[in-house]
Amino acid sequence: MATKVAVLGGGIGGLTAGHELASRGFDVEIFDAKKIPGGKARSIPVPDSGTQGRRDLPGEHGFRFFPAFYVHLPDSMSRIPFGPHGATCADNLIGVEAIEIARYDAPPIDLLARVPRSILDLKILIKEIYSHFLPLPMSDLEFFAERLWQVMTSCEERRYAELEPQSWWDFVDAENRSPEYQKFLAEGLSRSLVAARAQEGSARTVGQIQVRLADGMIRGGKGTDRVLNAPTTDALIHPWIAEITRLGGTYHSQSVITAITMEGDRVKSVTVQTPQGSSAIEADYFVCAIPIEHLDPLIDTGLLSAAPELQGVKDLAQNVRWMNGIQFFLTEDVKIVDGHTLYVDSPWAITSISEAQLWKHLDLSQYGDGKVRGILSVDISDWNTPGTFDPKKKAKDLDLQQIADEVWQELKRSQNVDGKEILRDDMIHSWFIDTDIEMSHSARPHPVANLEPLFINTPGSWKQRPKALTSIANFSLASDYVQTQTDLACMEAANEAARVAVNGILDATGWTGQKCRLWSMPMPDALRLWREHDKHRFEQGKPWDGRLIF
Structure with a gap:
């Protein structure tokens, strides 16, 4: 009988672990709390926006960004089949030419x-x-x-x-x-x-x-900053789940982990709550890919006694901030720049990308009511600062319409400069804000909250962050908050952590085949000799001098 592994969480970390294990013959079940798979990476269809048989408009948690230092995730994508002609999900990555710095009332700057x-x-x-x-x-x-x-x-x-x-x-x-x-x-x-x-x-x-x-x-050039050529769920998440299923794995949505039960020094089972009820899931190994703020309440004295390093999860669970998306669906395609735009004068640290120019094979007329021709996807990174046009309230204290109004005004003030009118009010077909933002004064059921915030590596937090392999032999972590070479809460870190977790299971089960490949994340190789010189000085107790003299 194959070794059974329960993967807790269905975002990038969970999908990576499930994929790597299923491809090696393990009996894998993935349990995802959301109805829509993919965690923070998922696309979010705008509810009830599709008419006359068209698909709902493609919303996102935030635009997907694959910078050049991502290596683990693109490698996984290269092993996920896409379409009938031998392509993979890695083929859905396309390079962009520039990053634009947009400013209020001044021309933008392109960085190359x-x-x-x-x-x-x-x-x-x-x-x-x-x-x-x-x-x-x-x-x-x-x-x-x-x-x-x-x-x-x-x-x-x-x-x-x-x-x-x-x-x-x-x-x-x-x-x-x-x-x-x-x-x-x-x-x-x-x-x-x-x-x-x-x-x-x-x-x-x-x-x-x-x-x-x-x-x-x-x-410069293609490949330094990459994005997907279609909505994330279409270009990555659904094909990934299909491949895991083909390999024999099982993906369960709407499956919330409510308890982790120990027996001796090992995890015996987890309790899973689904719309059909609650059940205990037993397995030989458990890979936990749950976000830190959701794992925190599951860590009880039993887990802490067996793995004291998990105290770091509890200590750091509040080190999270909001970074969520809003999409403006437009009646015409506004290209702006072939890449991301940073709005440096925005108090909310907004960043945008014009999607339609990149989703060249996507016929937007087959979405919504058929009238959308452009999508301006915007991430809001600072929710704790008042805006430019409503300076009395923080972003998180505004209702959804006020958030949309502020972002649109910031976009216009940064793009409509030197007599050019790139963005007009009559372009707006509709807008959609990430459903993880829950407002008490909206029609949504939760109080003001962000259901999926982003972990922040605060000063000194490295030592508190656990490693992927815990002191519990059959319980490992595959999330972006653990210690990784990537060292940033992002898709790449989750993928890397999952590989380490899987390698731990492979070692424990006596696997003799190929293990998951891991890459280092060094500083620029051209400066290696400078770092070797500094290491010599550091070992002698001398300060950094930035020179190349031994």
């Missing part, structure tokens, strides 16, 4: 440049990008370049010892510098694209992500 090979190169690059449109002194630009250079040329040991305990905000001295420095440099790409807030994220995490994002984008 070259790879810096020295501190001088980096200073020149930052000056080229920023000095011609920002009122920043050269001293600020050079200081920020030095901070990035320190991240790139510090050895791994120093990054853990010196950068991990402090915030990115403190590391780049943002508090003592101008609002322009804070907005464009300190917060930069990470605030909008990955919700890694400079004030709250560790300098190690945010610095590394800033470098990885910049390293990909400044190389």
